Amino acid sequence: MDEERQIIEEESRGLTFKDILFIIRKHWIAITAFILGFGLAGFVFSAVQRPVYQSTGTMLVSYESNVTNPTQDYTFSNYISNTYVVFLKENIVLRSVSERADVPVSNLRNNLSVTNDALIIKVSYTDDDAEEARRVVDIIINTAQEIADLTRAVDTGGGVIEHKPVYHLLYDNLKVMSAPEVGVKVSYTMRDIAIGLGVGVGLAFL
Structure with missing residues (x-):
């Protein structure tokens, strides 16, 4: 009964800072690649835009x-x-x-x-x-x-x-x-890269 209550409390509390750190340590390569991928997408988007x-x-x-x-x-x-x-x-x-x-x-x-x-x-x-x-x-x-x-x-x-x-x-x-x-x-390159990185960070922790 106590275990069930603990699970329910943890689910209702959501991710803690410690949980996020654990996820980052465990999947940091995938998370980094994901974020950098969106940053690269922002760079490519900026490069193909008409000047x-x-x-x-x-x-x-x-x-x-x-x-x-x-x-x-x-x-x-x-x-x-x-x-x-x-x-x-x-x-x-x-x-x-x-x-x-x-x-x-x-x-x-x-x-x-x-x-x-x-x-x-x-x-x-x-x-x-x-x-x-x-x-x-x-x-x-x-x-x-x-x-x-x-x-x-x-x-x-x-x-x-x-x-x-x-x-x-x-x-x-x-x-x-x-x-x-x-x-x-x-040049809007830095702006587009920053937006891409921001989107990547946001989606990485959804």
């Missing part, structure tokens, strides 16, 4: 106010930088880029990356054609600048009408720091 390329253009926020307060200028420059990251992904920009580049908006959203580090903004696009990646980044940057430069009539007082950019803070304070070049090949 993709990424091109990056860099912009710089250059904001200077009339107030001699460097801290305030830096804070506002960061605000402009963060705003531009959002602005570049808005429909008003992507739809115009889509028309000019002849690329669906969905593709632009999936392959466009916009990041900022302080005052530096990086616009990257991934494509299976290196030159196409460069072309799209160039169109994105130029289109965004043109949209930021859209003007509207503003009454500055005394009946004087001036045409000012709608998004003048973006347009006035952004400079192209580094134009995009032909895309560089992006």
